Amino acid sequence: MIVVTGGAGFIGSALIWGLNRRGIDDILVVDHLGTGDKWANLVPLRYREYLDRDDFITRLERDAFGETVTAILHMGACSSTTEADAGYLMENNYRYTARIAAWWERHRACRLVYASSAATYGDGSKGYSDDHGKMCGLRPLNMYGYSKHLFDLCALRRGWLDGIAGLKYFNVYGPNEYHKGEMRSVINKAYPLMRDEGRICLFKSHRDDYADGEQRRDFLYVKDAVAMTLFFIDNPSVNGIFNIGSGTDRTWNDVARALSVAMDRETRIEYVPMPERIRDRYQYYTCADMAKLRAAGCSHRCMDLETGIRDYVRNYLSKGARLDPNDAE
DSSP states (O other): OEEEETTTSHHHHHHHHHHHHTTOOOEEEEEOOTTSSGGGGGTTOOOSEEEEHHHHHHHHHTTTTTTOOOEEEEOOSOOOTTOOOHHHHIIIIIIHHHHHHHHHHHOTTSEEEEEEEGGGGTTSTTOSOOOGGGGGGOOOSSHHHHHHHHHHHHHHHTTGGGTOEEEEEOEEESTTOGGGGGGSOHHHHHHHHHHHHSOEEEEOOOSTTSOTTOOEEOEEEHHHHHHHHHHHHHOTTOOEEEEESOSOOEEHHHHHHHHHHHTTOOOOEEEEOOOHHHHTTOOSBOOOOOHHHHHTTOOOOOOOHHHHHHHHHHHTGGGTOOOOTTSOO
């Protein structure tokens, strides 16, 4: 049985979609559904059982699953970069992951892959290398990034990275992110405004070395994130910290143009002031160094930005659709 924590969330539900497309449905979904609508991500998917996150960790630590768990894809976390409750992030992101890893240490036949984040790289001044030797020098800009970084350091210190894989996802976008509120991609948030008013709003730059809309990101379509994540299920001997990105940096203006083309609209961009509360924590540039993952044998080639946005718009956003393993690709 494969456990997917955060299984109703964005990347988690996309991974279940990817497993279903391989014919795998012996899956335990772990999440906390609350009152939102992320439950809808589960509707098209096939899985054995669902457990609340608190129930799951209690049962796991009591060894209630016996030897039935063959892999844990731990995607569950609070992913809000503006979350102000540091105690909550420490418990939910750091401590929960440490408890799963401590269980794994006693059951090493189980494969453990967990989600870290590119937010651990901070302002990028230390680079974007996933070399373990550079981890201690990283300085995240927000508490979310720090909660992820703290576990990476814990896993390194305790030697866990010799047997588990931690994945630093860059800017992932695509279907099944609808429930994420302000943490949705700009593509998702911009779609209705482009559809209804023919314009897109982007943040102004507040640095002299970047023109408005020329801030750069490594954008990764969620289907590519799934393919690269499942590489670690197929290759259990590949362990350590790895970047999960496209390896290419593009601008927000590129995003606006690609969205316009996908929607058959002219490009009309309005630049709005960046909120002061995030100005000193804003990443102006990210780009994944993919050399380590390539050297490990992952040959997956990502869609370019235009292709990913076109698929997202025409097959999902325009239809209000979610990932469905029964749909033709």
